Amino acid sequence: MSNSKFINQNEISEIRVEINNALKNIKNNFLEKENFRRRFYFEHEEELKQYKQQKDLYLAHAKNIKFEVKELFNKAKLKNKKQLDDLEIDYKFELEEIKQTKKLSLEEITLTERKVLKEIDNQLTLLNIEKKTLEQQKRPNLYQETKALEDKIDRLYLKKEAAKRNYKANVIHKNALLHEQKVPFLERIKKMKQIKAELKAIKVNEINNIKTETINLKAEIKKLQNEVYPDYAKDLAKINERIKNLENKKEDFAIKFKNHYETEKVRLEKEYNESLNKLNTLYNEEKSKINNNYALKLEQLQKENSKEILKQRKEEFYLLHKNNKAKYKELKKVIKSLEKQYKEDTKQFIKLKNDEKKLNHKIIKDNENILKSQKHLLNEKLKNMEDMRNKIINEIIIVSKEQLNLEVNKKELINNYKNFKEKNNYEKLVPLFDNYDKLVIENNEIIAIYNCLVNEKELIYEDKRSVNRILIDQKVTKRLKNVNTAYFFIAPAVFGALVFTVLPLVFMLVGAFFSIDATNLGRSQFVGFTNFYDIFMFDTQFQKSLVNTLIYALITIGLLSIVTLSMAAWLNRSTKVHNAVQTMVFTPHIASLVAISILWIALLSPQGIINQLLKVFGIEGPLWLLQENTSLLSVSMVTVWKDIGYYVLLIIAGLQGIPAYVYEAAKLDKAKKSTTFFKITVPLLAPTLSFVFVNKFINSFKVFAPIEIMTNGGPMGSSTVLSYWIYKAGRIGFNYGQAMAGAIILTILITIFTVLNHKVFKREIQY
């Protein structure tokens, strides 16, 4: 096998091994360097973190100095306020005492006057009673004396009546007589006229007599009435004199008392003014003292926290920060240099890799070229060999022809053949044939080597691809095969639940026990229940808002539950008018809360429509939103006005959902209307009612927009609600911990009421 002439496979493999070894060495170097870099990072990670934290800390301190100073000022202010409030309370108390003493003394004087006046009045009344008795006893037997006369008058009246009756009877009688005598009509009338005139004359005479007699009798009675017993005038005069004396006394007393009262009043006012002046001077002095103290404190604080000092403090922190920064920069420089080195190394590595690739390509190409050239050589050789063979074959043919020619003479031919065999060196051909075989074998080997090389190349590429594919497939299939497809469907829901309900709840529950730093959450400190304690004990706004929410909820829910139930029962029919009224009532619920609250600011303003309407009935309306008593009530009225339509429609839908045959069955059993209402409609309405009540409670607890727009928390915080307080504390005041504590209280309130609602309405319904 002559391998020396052709390319040596061992050589190629040796070169490859060398290159690979070099690469391995380089790789090892590279890895060592990387390991060193990583170790360096690992060792200095904590230092870097510390530097970062310290940087944040210093910067935050520098920022927070301002806030601290502000807090100090606020504390001083609060102290001053408290002192002033105490002073004012004392001042008001003393003022009221002075006023009351003045009032009491004046009242005592008036009381004595009233006692005297009462005594005089009593005497006067007694005298008047005596006078009346005297007047009654003018003539003690008057009644018995006049009685006979009055009887006579009565009799005369009876006589008069009798005369009238007689006249009528006579007329009728005479008429009847004439009728019996059958007098003709005209004559009868004439006669009747005559008779009537006669009878009338008689009657008039009688009546006149009676009248005169009665007049006389009345005059007698008057005379009797006017007659008086003899000492009457004297007695009357005496009593009148006494009355006059008493009245004079009364007037004198009144004048005297007036003078006395005025003098006393002046004296008391003087005393009052003196005491007031004293009080005022005392109050002013103390006030000025407190104010001076406050001013001194403020000056002190300002001196302590003057801008220069603040700057110095800030600069201290900044200096610390600078030192820190320098260290940090040094470390970073080292890291940067390391990274530069790393980059260079990687570049080198990549270059080497490329070189290797190029080398591989070169070797393959060289091999190919060599193989091609050798193929040519071999082909030429083969041709030569074939030519040789052909020549030999020709020769053999020629020989065989000669043999054939020489067949005739066998002996000669055999001899000749023997000679010919000896002459043509047949043995010389054997090595030639051997050579030919060798060449063929060599050629085959070269082709095999070439194929091997090509296969190697393809195999390298295929390996790379297959490895990548297998890795990806393993990752994907492992995860996908075990997962239910439902989880892809519910992914958004899970995301929503996590982000908007679960996470906030957890954060709220945790964050309420921390004092939170907005800039850096890591620096917030655990403080336990102090947030809750502060809110409940010191924050008057929060206390007010808590009470206000409860009041607001009670007002709205009471009003709504009464109004909506009655309205729903009233409007629960489906005629045209009912339907139109339902749409009218429902309109406010569709409009936004902003629009409606702006509308009602206009309606409830002091000169607004509602006050104008009240003026028509003669009532002076309150200031509604601008007054402390009515602000919360008016807001709740507006929200009730907005929500009525919604709840009415809900309840109507519930009422329509009750099947009609239930009522028919009740009718068959002759149940009363009240019993059907309480034993059929209410329990069957329970699910809708529970929905309605839960909605009402939640909505009334989280009311925000109307209060924010209409009252802004109201005059003197009379209408701040919990949600508004949370917004103020959290979004505007940046007091996150307390705001979250408030939010937790709100959620607790809502949960309590919803659970209560569920327990009230939880009855199993079957029909």
Place this chain on the structure above:
Amino acid sequence: MKENLELEFHEVIKEASMIHENTSYSPVIQELTPKQYKAIKVKNRIKYVLKIINYLIMITVGLTFLYPFLWMLVMSLRSYNDAISFNPSLILTEAHWGNYVQAWKKAKMGKYLGNSVIYAVLVLGLQYFFIVPSAYAFARMEFKGNKALFWIKQIGMMLPGEATFIPIYFLYSKIGLIDSWTGLILPSLVSMFGIYMFMNHFKTIPNEIVESAKLDKAGHFKIMLKIMVPMIFPVFVTHFLLTFISNWNSYYWVMVMTNTEKLKTLPVAVRGLLRVEGVVPEWQIVMAGNVIQLAPILLMYIFGSSQMKRAMIGGRKIKFANEKEPLLKRAFKKVSRKFRSVEEKNKYI
């Protein structure tokens, strides 16, 4: 009249049954004496009068709810001097349309209106891609934690947005979602309310239909899109209306989650008209802004009141008298009728 006669008849039967209580199974109809007949007539007349009075009271009550809106419209067209007096009458002497222009310019309504529209369109367009599949999964598919949705919804109801805005604000500020459309949209895209509503309606569809589809080797996605969604199409309408109204009116969420004025919507702008400090607000302009803000929803309410009412109470069943069918359906019917008539004519020709 027919009703009255029937009423009379029923009353007569009642009286008869009351008289013959012992033999109540064989009611005997008594003939009416003239006195009884007169009494019944008088009763019916009194009932009629009471009915009219009842209607009048009802209409006045309804007008108390409608009057403020009309007054607002009138106020928005008054001049400054007329508007100050708060005159309660609804009569206009002159219409000042310039108020609307002024309101538009003062509150930069063009920008904020665009913001509101974008907000509504984004939510309405994107929400169903998230809500419907999850609702379907909760209604029809089996997996662990299938019943958690109810509890999460309950917790979400008890946790009002007014309480949880601080944690969400923190989270948003960490991620950088404050003052961005995605942050504004996100909660309404994956709202528990919508998922719960759709789930309830998916559950009402009979199981046999789904099973037959499964036998034909339909996947979950195909069942959802080609069977379930067309069957509950009315729910889409109600949900669409509800979300549109709530988005158009949303005030708290937008105010809390935006710091700049880049993304603020109409209600916030109208609120800004009122917040002129130190000066009495010009009521005619404020009312004009209010009208602009309310107009789309009120117009929708005027043209489809029964539809809106049904949607707002969560798609419950309720009867309305003389209810018209929705506009699209009516138009479709008209067109189809015309075509039918043409076909019939062609038949005879």
